[in-house]
Amino acid sequence: MMRLVLFAVLLVAAFVDLPPSAARAQEAAHPGRAIVLSKCFQCHTDAMFRDQRQDRRAWEATIYRMIGRGALWTPEEIKLMADYLGAEYDQAAKPAPR
Numbered sequence: 320m321m322r323l324v325l326f327a328v329l330l331v332a333a334f335v336d337l338p339p340s341a342a343r344a345q346e347a348a349h350p351g352r353a354i355v356l357s358k359c360f361q362c363h364t365d366a367m368f369r370d371q372r373q374d375r376r377a378w379e380a381t382i383y384r385m386i387g388r389g390a391l392w393t394p395e396e397i398k399l400m401a402d403y404l405g406a407e408y409d410q411a412a413k414p415a416p417r
C-alpha cells in the first residue's frame with residue numbers, strides 16, 4: 320500500500336513538472352544559453368557567476384578573463400555567450416532562485 324502511495328506521489332510530481340514555464344522555454348530558446356552551459360561548466364559550475372549582475376560589455380570582459388585562464392572559444396561563441404549573459408544576468412535581473 321505504501322509503495323502504491325509513493326508511486327502515485329512520484330507520478331503526480333512528474334506530471335506537475337511537465338509543462339515548462341514560459342520563462343524557461345524562453346531561456347531555452349536563447350542560442351547563447353546552450354553554449355554557456357556547455358562551455359562555462361568545463362571548469363566550474365554556474366555557482367561561480369550566477370549571482371553576478373553586469374552589462375553585456377562586462378560579461379564579455381569576464382569571458383576574455385576565462386580565455387586568459389585557458390578557455391578556447393571561437394568569436395561566434397564569445398558573441399553568443401556575451402549576448403546571453405548580458406540579457407539574462409544584467410543589473411535588472413533578480414538573483415537566480417535556489
Ligand code: HEC
Pocket residue numbers: 355358359360361362363367368371381382384385388389390391400
Ligand atoms: C578554462 C577554464 C574556465 C572556463 C572554461 C571558464 N572559467 Fe570561469 N573561472 C576559471 C577559473 C580558474 C576561475 C578562478 C576560480 C577561483 O578563483 O577559485 C574562474 C572564475 C570565474 C568567475 C569569478 C572570478 C572572475 O574572474 O570574475 C566568473 C564570474 C567566471 N569564472 C565566469 C565564467 C563564465 C561566464 C564562463 C563561461 C563563459 C567561464 N567562467 C568559463 C576558469 C574557467
